[in-house]
Each structure stands twice: as structure tokens, then as C-alpha cells.
Amino acid sequence: MNNEHISYTPGTSNAPVIMLHGTGGDENDLLPIANVLFPEQPKIGIRGRLMEQGLTRYFAHHPDGSFDQTSLENETQWLLATIAEVIETYQLDDESVTVLGYSNGANMALYAALTGRTFFKTAILLHPMLVSDDFSDDIADDVNLWASYGDNDPIVTPENFASLVSEAEKRYFNLSTFKSNMGHAITKEEILDAAQWLHSQQ
Secondary structure, three states: OOHHHEEEEOOOOOOOEEEEOOOOOOOOOOHHHHHHHOOOOOEEEEOOOEEEOOEEEOOOEOOOOOEOHHHHHHHHHHHHHHHHHHHHHOOOOOOOOEEEEEOHHHHHHHHHHHOOOOOOOEEEEEOOOOOOOOOOOOOOOOOEEEEEEEOOOOOOOHHHHHHHHHHHHHOOOEEEEEEEOOOOOOOHHHHHHHHHHHHHHO
């Protein structure tokens, strides 16, 4: 485990929040949001280990801009192993994991879930997208998922987000979505909606 890529913030519970940053981010980027949404839970930030055009990422692109599926799969396996190791190190509950992911990091969590490797009970995914069409048929009806989308998002197309919703519903995820007329940046309005949704899950 590369501790240089991991941050840990203790909490008063043993139900961890895994923070997965967007492109160019690091392990601490989402901590301010996590502190608002999950004030009592321990937070674990894991930085993507790849660099692409000077930006940190969780998985690579091909030169034409398409997603490198081999990299996606390899880095997903690495991320899942890292999460399991950190949870064991800090003696946290691996059956009560929450994910807070943005963009590239949200894509990783969603890809893991749609390929039958759901490692979380709850996920807040800010501006996620489908990055593969190679999914498992596994049903995970105990997964609570909130996802946001902006109508003017230059990265996530309406078609991609609609497919995302369809794939989540096929697996009986407890899915809630938040749509705005904004772009790809995180807004206060979506964080407020996510907080209200989390409260409704209690």
C-alpha cells in the first residue's frame, strides 16, 4: 500500500467513506464535501496512480480519447485491493462502506458496481458516466446510489447518463438522480440534494 497516495481522517463510527477524486485531483480534494455529508464517519482518500498529460487519473485513455479498457480493468482491481487493505489496516467495517466520487473517481465506483464488484452500500456519485459496456448480470438490490448530472455538461452526454440510469435500474439499485442546467463542476445545490437524500436513507 502506497501511503503517499492515501489520506485518512478518523471518525466516531467505523463505517468508512471512500473518497475518489476527479481528473487532476488528489486524495484530499473531496474532504471538505465529505466532512459536510458524513461528519461522523472516517474518511479515506485514495489518489489515482496514473498520470496522463500531467493530470492524475484512475485509468488511461487511448490516443484517440477513447477509454483504455485494459487500464480500466487493471486499475479497478488495484483500487479494490487498496480499499480492502486500508479498511483492514484501520479495522473498519467493510460491509458499511460509502463512496463519495467525482467524475473520474465516480466512474471507477460505478464500473466496479456494474461489473459485479459492488464494494459499497451507498454511493454519492458526482457527474459520473459509463466508461464501458461490458457489464455483469449480477443483481445488487441493496445498493443505494445517488448520481448528479448537468444538462450543459461538456463531458457527460445526455445519452450516456440515460444509459447509466438504465443499467443501474436493471440491477435494482436504489437510484436517485439530481439534474441541473449546469456543467461538469460540483455545485452547492447538488451537495444539498445529496445531503437530503442521505438523510432520507436513515
